[in-house]
Amino acid sequence: MTHYDVVINGGGMAGAMLALGLSQLSQADGSALRIALIEKSLPEQNLHPGFDARSIALASHSQDLLQQLGLWPLLRELATPITAIQVSDQGHIGQVNLQAQDYSVPALGYVVELNPVGQLLYQQLQQHPAIDLLCPAQIQAWQQAPDKVTVTLDGDDQLSDRQFTTSLLVAADGNHSQIGRQLNLPRRQFDYQQSAIIANVQTAMPHQNRAFERFTPEGPIALLPMSGGRCSLVWCVSNGRANQLMDLDETAFLCELQQAFGYRLGRITRTGTRHCYPLVLDEVTRPWHHRVVLVGNAAHLLHPIAGQGFNLGLRDVAALVEQVRQVLSSVGASSENPTNLATPISVANHDDIGGYQMLSRYWQSRQADQAELVGMTSALALLFSNDHPVLAAGRNLGLMTMAACSSLKHMLAWQAMGKR
């Protein structure tokens, strides 16, 4: 039976980048890892669940991580830099402006469209000799044993009933993770009773690589700069209001948007197709089990208010790659026969890939970051999506204080860049 060092279930942003990051690692130190990536949807499908019409902001720290994973040279061409961020509150004078040049960085972050990123990642996945891309396929059954996990696939004629073993099974299968649900791990959930409407919009004035976050009594609106002078809209409102906005024709929708966003970019002239996402917090509070770990949205689904969901997921990916790298270096140091494609890695000191020590070290390195970001986004979502007059006044006071106090402003900039 084929043995893989790592099997990843789910090939969205987290799973695809993990597979490529691990494969890069095996090239770097001469040892070869065997990696399988299982994905249920074909990459060319327009409505691929992992690579849909969304555009996301990558913090500047994520660019550093992508560089370490060997992925930034691929993505650079698709990324629009954010050189300034303006935070404002509708109907109040408080406003904060952050500029990349004040922090001596070329950009505070970058915006990428998930669909073209997905196409690019899949080209790489298909070409890499260390990665078996098992797609379209799903896991039919899996069993944990002390030294391995056995996986049986369900897929087309070629893949159906195929069975293999792995040292580590990674669940990167998104918020409704099949593996996460089957393990019944402890989780914290909260329904914000809000939805995010996304669309690409065209404005009369050029965005000049500025991103805008505007708080309104109905909820926050973000406009992120994109290529071709377009902006990516993320508008968070109550579920009822979202249904109304989704039902409007283009002219009426633009009119509502203009009223809420104002004229910072002049007239908003056009909008592309609108998509709507229900917003919930879903955090797995201990996202690992024997030889199984959850990463990305499988481990934590956040409110998009601070644009941090995938930035957090990417830090999971980078931390897991680092733990595997450490195991490989200890194997290299303790073994005269370096691992190769034909020999599954097996280390006598129980510190192997997917072993208890590796996964507990992984979680020690991730726990505080996950808890902090879940707490921060939930607090922001509740504070900034609330039309209570006391909270609105507090918000405005907060923005004015931040604008006047450079250390508070720096904290906000550091947070936006993902640096800690």
Ligand SMILES: Cc1cc2nc3c(=O)[nH]c(=O)nc-3n(C[C@H](O)[C@H](O)[C@H](O)COP(=O)(O)OP(=O)(O)OC[C@H]3O[C@@H](n4cnc5c(N)ncnc54)[C@H](O)[C@@H]3O)c2cc1C
């Ligand atoms: C409106 C909105 C705006 C956002 N803005 C930002 C932002 O600005 N910055 C930011 O960092 N993040 C942002 N996010 C969050 C970001 O989009 C997600 O965190 C990220 O895309 C999640 O990637 P993932 O790979 O973890 O999960 P997913 O994208 O859910 O991928 C899961 C993959 O697993 C596959 N799969 C599912 N089930 C199975 C199965 N049983 N078997 C095999 N395969 C399976 C799916 O097909 C999919 O490909 C935003 C989210 C939303 C909704």
